[in-house]
Structures are given as structure tokens and as C-alpha cells.
Amino acid sequence: MNAFRRRIIQSLNNETLQTALDNNTERRLKGKALAFESIPDWRERRQRAHNIRAEVIEHLDDYLHQFIANTQANGIIVHKAKDAAEAINLVLEITKSITNYQSPIPLIAKSKSMVSEEIELNHALEKEGIRVVETDLGEYIVQLRRERPSHIITPAAHLTRQQVGNLFHEKLGIPYTEDIPTLTATARKVLREVFLTADVGLSGVNFGVAETGALCIVTNEGNGRMVTTLPKTYIALMGMERLVPNLDDLALMLSLLPRSATGQKLAVYTQLLHKPLPNQTRHLIVLDNGRSKIRNSLLKESLYCIRCGACLNACPVFRELGGHAYVGRDLSIAPYPGPIGSVVSPGLFGENYVHLAQASSLCGACKEACPVDIDLPKLLTRVRAGQSPSPFGRGARGEGAGLTWSTKLFLKIYTRLATQPKLFALSQKFASLTSHLLSPRSEWMRLPAFTGWGYSKDLPRFAGKTFREGFRKSGTVNREFPPQNETVGQPANIPTFQPPNLIVQFTAELSALSGSVYQTDDPTQSIIEFLLARNVRKIYLEPDTLDETLLTEIGIEYTHAPDPGIAVGVTKAWVGLADTGVRVGGG
Structure with a gap:
């Protein structure tokens, strides 16, 4: 029996793992279904997203050239790495070029990055005497356990709260507890010191915007903002395929990514990074590492992936095994598990992972779940047929790849x-x-x-x-059947898509978040009435928002400077997002 089959049997017999996987899957699938209810045109969005990704991969050289030029114009230093070794060396060179570390050992505060898992960056940096601390909570948990993430979105999906409680008791010295707020507060206390003393911040990139050179980073815990702003040196790692042409296309992807990944209508934090902050240096490492070979193969559609993890949550095989069962012939755990990992891993890492494509029933659940409509069953059969490219330049492998x-x-x-x-x-x-x-x-x-x-x-x-x-x-052989009508009418009961009333939708979403919406033709007068009714006499006011003369006349003081003693602030909003109830812009 080979290593892969042994790991499968171990996973199926692990009752604790099965409980953790079932709980994670149930939450993700329910959340996703609920989140997509708010965009009834999701099928049309999905097809548009597929077309955008296809366009980018087809003309990747052009978009990459445009993106790098605009990123450099923004003041970010761009490096290109052909493989894992080059990317690791670039991170080492940047880190070692810092002359005044805050502590005797260089410290890197790291936000989530699947590319760093792909190139095994943490291990390489630690061998060089550099301390690396994961600041995403799930990543921090698996780092304490010296494990790989088991899921590309929820790294600790294979663990129960009891296991995390035992881990924090053993590693962080707190009394054993299963209380999630207590565990979270403990991690926050430890990581806060890491943020404040880190010499380098490092993160992945969800999307690069070719039109503006912006780096888009999507997180839920706020650690992304910390690692990109507090350290004086920031490094971003990005796969060369993670591009969108413009901000409109980015908005489309951001309407699909969080819904598919975590069942949220919008991620808690969405950053667009442009020029470095004052006294800060920003670097971007754009990694190939086999992507060019995949792009020129029959598996190039796999590069459309936006790393949402929806195919993992939908896959009946992954839901029973978890990510750590996806092992190579040398017992190494694949950085990318599940359906998408079974396709890209042979192209990125070689024959060591080619057998993973056999771990699929080809039921099509992964294709149905994919927000960019990647035909994963077709790609899995191509890997099985030996049509995955070798990262070492030997061409496609033989038919029946991965079979005993x-x-x-x-x-x-x-x-x-x-x-x-x-x-x-x-x-x-x-x-x-x-x-x-x-x-x-x-x-x-x-x-x-x-x-x-x-x-x-x-x-x-x-x-x-x-x-x-x-x-x-049965006697039905050669039986004649009456001819069918050649013209089939359109059934009258098929509903057509009706665009929602955006004001009504925005009001409902904001109300669900405990907010209130007031419709008025005179914003200044309505806000004054609101303030006077609550006896508010001093406010923070964003410039050019209200008639300041009128405020002074009725005795309401205002300031444009932040003041923690002020209870009410008045700001502008550039736009409201109807499907989430979120406003964009203002102070």
C-alpha cells in the first residue's frame, strides 16, 4: 500500500478529524448559500469572471508588463522570480539589507500567503536565523503545531477547539480553555507585540490591478493592515497570474471571492496598496515557479483560480480526508490540496503529486462551486491522462499518470x-x-x-x-415513435431576472447591521435636526460636507481634527454598496 492510501485510511479512521471537517464544511456551505442569495445574477457574474480570467491568462505577458510598469511608477520595487529558490533569495537579500534591526534576531511579521507555502519560505528563512511569525490566527495555530495549513482559506480547519485549547495551554502557558474569545484574546496579545517590533512585514496578494498597479489584499482579521503599514520594510509575494485588468473587474471579483471563500458578502478588510508610506520601502516579488509551463499546456484553465477554496468545501473526497491527506510519494503534504491542488500540484512540483488527481469521483461538485467556472473535472481527467506539464521541462507524462x-x-x-x-x-x-x-x-x-x-x-x-x-x-426494438415537434416554445413560467431596487436593498442590508437610513432632499437641515434632538453641540466634521456657516449660527461647534472626546462624526460617502450595506469613502 502506498503512502497516499495509508494517509487516506488514517484520515477516515480519525474521529476527531472527521468532526472538525464536518463542522467546518457545514458552516462554509450554509454561509455561502446565504451570501449568494443577495446577488440573484450570480450566474452572469460568474461567467463574466470566467471571461476576465481567460482574457488575462491568454494575454498575460501584456497585462504583466502593464502592471509592473504602473506598480514601479507608484514607488514599489518590483522583482521577478522564475522559481522558488530565486524568490527565497530575494526575501533573504531584502531582509539582510536592513541595517538596524529592532531585536538581535530579524523578525518578519507575516500575513497569509499561499505562495509562501508553495515555496516553503518560512523553513528557508528560519534556517538563515530569521524569525518568522504568522499573524493570521489560523496560520498562527498551525505554525505553533509545526504543520502545514490543511485548507487554503481556513488553515486550521482540521482542528477542534479542544485541540486549540490544549495547544495554547502547552505553548503559550495559559490555563486550558475552550472559550473562543479567550483563545482569540490570547493570540491577539502575543501578536500585538510582534506587529510593533517586526523589522519586515510580508503578505500575499489577492489581486494585482494592471490599470493602476495597485495590490489588493483581502483579510478578515486586520493583520494584513498591520504587516503592510507598521514595519519599515514590506514585501508582497504574488503569483504572476493573479491579475485583473482594471478596478471594475476587481469589483466583480470582490463580489464573488468572499462569498465563495467564507460565506461573507464582503471581507472585513479590503486594501488597495499603491505608493509606500513615508519612511517605508515596499517590495513586490512576482513568481513564476512553473506557471508559464502550465499556461502553455492543456491545464492553463487552472490558472483562472482566485484561491477561494470553494472547490475544497464542495468536494466529497476532501470533505472526508482534509488537506493533510494529499501527500506526495515522499510523504510531503501538498501546499494546494483538493480539486484545484490536484491539478496545479503536478505542474508546479512534478511527478511527486501526479497521483492526487485519482482522488476524485469526477462528480462535478467542484465545477459547480467555482466562482470563475473552472472545468475542474475535465482538468483532473487530463492530469490522469498524463497531460500535465513537468516543471523540469520533460513535457507531458504518460497516460494513466498516478495509477498503480x-x-x-x-x-x-x-x-x-x-x-x-x-x-x-x-x-x-x-x-x-x-x-x-x-x-x-x-x-x-x-x-x-x-x-x-x-x-x-x-x-x-x-x-x-x-x-x-x-x-x-421488451419488444421495443425497431418500434416507431411519433415525430417530435421541431419548434419548442419558451415556457411562460420561467422567471426573468429583475434588477433589485438598490435603495431598498441598501437600506435592508444596513438595517441588518444595526444601521439606519434617512432619505432627505436637504442633508444639512436633516442632520441639524438629528443633532439638536440628541442635544449634540460638538461634532467632528469632514471638510466640505455640510454648510459650516449654518452650523455656527445655530450653536453647533465642529472640528476637522480627530478628537477622542467627540461622540458624533459627520463624513461623506462616495458610494454605497447595495448588496452589503457598506459605504465607501469619507473619514
């Missing part, structure tokens, strides 16, 4: 029988007789476990009479 010799032998025998009708009919009779002899009292027969297919599975007995025999005896 016994499975290949069985499939060859089956192919021979299935292509010769007489032999196939004879084999059906033999299979029926054998199955009835092996299982005379049950409609099911158990396959030997050594086959791999027989572990925890039963197979129905072969029927005594084949479908062809039954069909011939």
Missing part, C-alpha cells in the same frame, strides 16, 4: 473486453455467476481490501440479465 501497476493492468484488460462485444457479453455472464457464488445471500458483495476499491466499499452483485437482453425481450 495493478490498476493499469485491470484497465487494459477492461479496455480489451469492452471493445469486443462478444468477449464483453461473455465476461458479463462470468461476472454475474461469480458474484452470485461469492455472495449468495446478499444483493451486495464485498471487494477485497487489497484492491483499494474494496476499502469501506461494497459493490452490488452483477445482474443475472443484462440491459441489452431485457431491452430485446
Whole structure:
């Protein structure tokens, strides 16, 4: 039995893991379904997103050139890395170029980055005497356990709160507790010191905007803002394919990404990074690491991926195994598990992971879940057929990649029988007789476990009479059927998409967030009435928002400077997002 099958059996027999996986999946799927209810045109958005990603990958060289030029114009230093070794060396060079560390050992505060997992950055930096601390809570938990993330969005999805409680008791010295707010507060206290003393901040990039050179970073915990603003040196790691042409396309992706990833209508923090802050240096490392070869192969559609993890949550195989079961021949855990990982891993890392494509029922759940409509079942079959490119330049692998010799032998025998009708009919009779002899009292027969297919599975007995025999005896052969109408009308009961009333939708969403909406033709007068009714006499006022002369006349003081003693602030909003109830702009 190979390492992959052993890991599968271990995962299936681990009751704690099964509980954690079930809880995580249930939350994600329910949240996703609820979040997508607010955008009834999601299918049309999904197709638009697919087309945008296809356009970017098809003309990647042009978009990459535009993006790098605009990013450099913004004052960010851009580096290109052809492989993991170059990317690691660039991070080392940047870190070691700092002359005044805040502590004897250089400290990197790191926000979530799947690219860093891909190139095994943490391990390489620690070997060079550099301390790296993950500041995403899930990533911090698995770092304390010295593990890889088990999911590309929820790194600690394989753990229960009891396991985390034991971990924090052992590693951080707190009394054992399962209380999530207490565990979170403990991590926050530890990480706050990391943010304040870090020499370098490092994060991934969700999207690069070619039109403006902006780096878009989406997080839920605020650690992304800390690592990009507090340290004097900031490094962003980005796969070369993670581009969108313009801000309109980015807005579309941001309407799909959080809904698919975490079941949120909008992520808590969405940053657009442009020029460095005063006294700060910003670097961007754009990584190839096999992506160019994938782009020029039959698997290039896999580069459309926006790393939402929806295919993992939908996959019946991943939901039973978890990410740590996706191991290579050398027992190393694949950085990218699940359906998308089973496609990209052979192209990025070589034959060590080519067998992962066999861990799929090809049910299509991953394709249905994908917000950019990647045809993952088709790509998985291409990997199985040996059509994944080698990152080492040897071209596509042989047909049946990842299969054991016994499975290949069985499939060859089956192919021979299935292509010769007489032999196939004879084999059906033999299979029926054998199955009835092996299982005379049950409609099911158990396959030997050594086959791999027989572990925890039963197979129905072969029927005594084949479908062809039954069909011939039914008398329907050569039966004439009445002709069908060639013109089929459009059913009248199919609903057409009606765009929502945006004001009504925005009001409902903001109300759900405990906010209030007032519609008025005279904002200044309405706000004055609001303030006087609550006896508010001093406010923070964003410049050019209200008639300041009128405020002075009625005795309301205002200031344009932040003041913690002021209870009410009045700001502008550039735009309101109807599907989330969020306002953009203002103070």
C-alpha cells in the first residue's frame, strides 16, 4: 500500500478529524448559500469572471508588463522570480539589507500567503536565523503545531477547539480553555507585540490591478493592515497570474471571492496598496515557479483560480480526508490540496503529486462551486491522462499518470473486453455467476481490501440479465415513435431576472447591521435636526460636507481634527454598496 492510501485510511479512521471537517464544511456551505442569495445574477457574474480570467491568462505577458510598469511608477520595487529558490533569495537579500534591526534576531511579521507555502519560505528563512511569525490566527495555530495549513482559506480547519485549547495551554502557558474569545484574546496579545517590533512585514496578494498597479489584499482579521503599514520594510509575494485588468473587474471579483471563500458578502478588510508610506520601502516579488509551463499546456484553465477554496468545501473526497491527506510519494503534504491542488500540484512540483488527481469521483461538485467556472473535472481527467506539464521541462507524462501497476493492468484488460462485444457479453455472464457464488445471500458483495476499491466499499452483485437482453425481450426494438415537434416554445413560467431596487436593498442590508437610513432632499437641515434632538453641540466634521456657516449660527461647534472626546462624526460617502450595506469613502 502506498503512502497516499495509508494517509487516506488514517484520515477516515480519525474521529476527531472527521468532526472538525464536518463542522467546518457545514458552516462554509450554509454561509455561502446565504451570501449568494443577495446577488440573484450570480450566474452572469460568474461567467463574466470566467471571461476576465481567460482574457488575462491568454494575454498575460501584456497585462504583466502593464502592471509592473504602473506598480514601479507608484514607488514599489518590483522583482521577478522564475522559481522558488530565486524568490527565497530575494526575501533573504531584502531582509539582510536592513541595517538596524529592532531585536538581535530579524523578525518578519507575516500575513497569509499561499505562495509562501508553495515555496516553503518560512523553513528557508528560519534556517538563515530569521524569525518568522504568522499573524493570521489560523496560520498562527498551525505554525505553533509545526504543520502545514490543511485548507487554503481556513488553515486550521482540521482542528477542534479542544485541540486549540490544549495547544495554547502547552505553548503559550495559559490555563486550558475552550472559550473562543479567550483563545482569540490570547493570540491577539502575543501578536500585538510582534506587529510593533517586526523589522519586515510580508503578505500575499489577492489581486494585482494592471490599470493602476495597485495590490489588493483581502483579510478578515486586520493583520494584513498591520504587516503592510507598521514595519519599515514590506514585501508582497504574488503569483504572476493573479491579475485583473482594471478596478471594475476587481469589483466583480470582490463580489464573488468572499462569498465563495467564507460565506461573507464582503471581507472585513479590503486594501488597495499603491505608493509606500513615508519612511517605508515596499517590495513586490512576482513568481513564476512553473506557471508559464502550465499556461502553455492543456491545464492553463487552472490558472483562472482566485484561491477561494470553494472547490475544497464542495468536494466529497476532501470533505472526508482534509488537506493533510494529499501527500506526495515522499510523504510531503501538498501546499494546494483538493480539486484545484490536484491539478496545479503536478505542474508546479512534478511527478511527486501526479497521483492526487485519482482522488476524485469526477462528480462535478467542484465545477459547480467555482466562482470563475473552472472545468475542474475535465482538468483532473487530463492530469490522469498524463497531460500535465513537468516543471523540469520533460513535457507531458504518460497516460494513466498516478495509477498503480495493478490498476493499469485491470484497465487494459477492461479496455480489451469492452471493445469486443462478444468477449464483453461473455465476461458479463462470468461476472454475474461469480458474484452470485461469492455472495449468495446478499444483493451486495464485498471487494477485497487489497484492491483499494474494496476499502469501506461494497459493490452490488452483477445482474443475472443484462440491459441489452431485457431491452430485446421488451419488444421495443425497431418500434416507431411519433415525430417530435421541431419548434419548442419558451415556457411562460420561467422567471426573468429583475434588477433589485438598490435603495431598498441598501437600506435592508444596513438595517441588518444595526444601521439606519434617512432619505432627505436637504442633508444639512436633516442632520441639524438629528443633532439638536440628541442635544449634540460638538461634532467632528469632514471638510466640505455640510454648510459650516449654518452650523455656527445655530450653536453647533465642529472640528476637522480627530478628537477622542467627540461622540458624533459627520463624513461623506462616495458610494454605497447595495448588496452589503457598506459605504465607501469619507473619514
